[in-house]
C-alpha cells in the first residue's frame with residue numbers, strides 16, 4: 493500500500509465543507525470495505541448500472557436513475573439527453589450540435605462557477621447556454637417569453653454559490669416550462685434532500701455522490717424514465733469520457749443506504765454537538781464574535797462562525813485563514829465571507845479527534861498574529 497505520506501502529500505484537517513478540491517467526503521469504513529470487495533470481482537457493468545439505478549430511483553422517489561462520475565458530468569449528460577435524445581447519429585455528433593432545439597435556459601444568477609463554469613458543462617453536452625434576466629433579478633414575464641422553439645431544456649441550479657434573491661423559484665420555473673412542454677433539469681450537486689426536486693416536478697436532477705451523501709467521487713442523475721434512458725444512451729458518446737467504476741458504484745450505494753436511513757434531525761444532531769464544542773473552545777477569543785449559524789442556502793447544516801473585529805485585532809480574517817492553512821496539520825476553513833472579516837467551520841467533514849486540534853491551532857494563530865504575525 494502507498495500512503496499519502498509516502499508520496500509527500502500532507503493530509504489536512506477539513507473544516508471547510510464537502511469540497512471537491514479537498515477530495516470530497518471521507519469514506520466510512522462501511523463504504524471503504526464495500527469498494528474493496530466490489531473492486532476485486534468482475535461483473536456485467538450494464539446489469540450493475542441498471543440495478544444501482546433502480547435502487548437509487550427508489551430512494552429518490554423517481555421513475556428511474558443512472559450513475560456517473562460527478563454532478564458536473566451530470567449537467568453535461570442531462571443536457572445531451574435533451575439535445576440529442578436517443579438518436580445515435582445525434583449522439584455521435586455531440587458536443588457539436590448544429591440543430592435546434594439545443595439552447596438551455598439558465599437564470600443569470602445561476603450561471604455560477606463551482607470550480608468550473610456551469611455554462612461550460614452545458615456546452616460539453618452540446619447545449620448552448622441562454623442566460624435569462626440579470627445577476628439580481630429574473631422577471632417571470634421575461635422568463636416565460638424566453639421559452640421559444642430553440643429551447644431544449646431549462647437548467648435550475650440549487651446552490652449556495654447562486655444569487656439567493658431575485659431569482660424565479662423552482663415551482664414557477666417548472667410551471668412555466670412545462671406549460672411550453674420544455675423539461676426542467678436541476679443541478680442539486682451539494683444538496684441534502686434526495687427527494688424534494690423530483691417531488692416538485694423536476695424532469696431530471698443531478699447530485700454529487702461525494703458531497704452531502706458521503707460517497708466516493710461519483711454522481712447521480714434521477715428523474716423521468718424516458719429522459720434517464722436518453723442519459724444512458726449518451727454512454728455511446730460524450731458520457732464515455734465520464735465513466736464510473738464498479739467499486740465506485742458499490743461505494744455510492746453503501747453510502748446512500750446509510751444516508752437515506754437517517755432522518756434530518758439525526759443528521760443534524762452530531763453537527764450541532766461539534767459546533768457547540770467549537771463554540772465552547774473559541775468564544776473567549778478577543779475582539780471576536782463566535783456563534784452558531786444555519787446554512788445560508790437552507791440546508792440542514794449548522795456551522796460555527798467567527799466574526800473578527802479586524803481593526804482592534806490588528807490582523808485580518810484572510811491572514812488567519814492563511815496562517816491556519818500553513819500550520820501543521822493544515823486547517824482548511826470556510827472562506828465565502830472572508831472579505832467581510834468572517835470565517836466559518838463546517839462540522840460535517842471534521843472527525844472527532846480533529847476538533848480539539850482545531851481549537852488549539854486557532855488559539856495559537858491568534859497569539860502569533862497578535863504578536864506580530866510570524867508563522868509558528
Ligand SMILES: *Cc1c(COP(=O)(O)O)cnc(C)c1O
Pocket residue numbers: 512561562563564565606649650651653679681682699700701702710711
Ligand atoms: C460541486 C458542484 C458541481 C460539480 O459536482 P461534481 O460532483 O464535483 O462534478 C456542480 N454544481 C454545483 C452547484 C456544485 O456545488
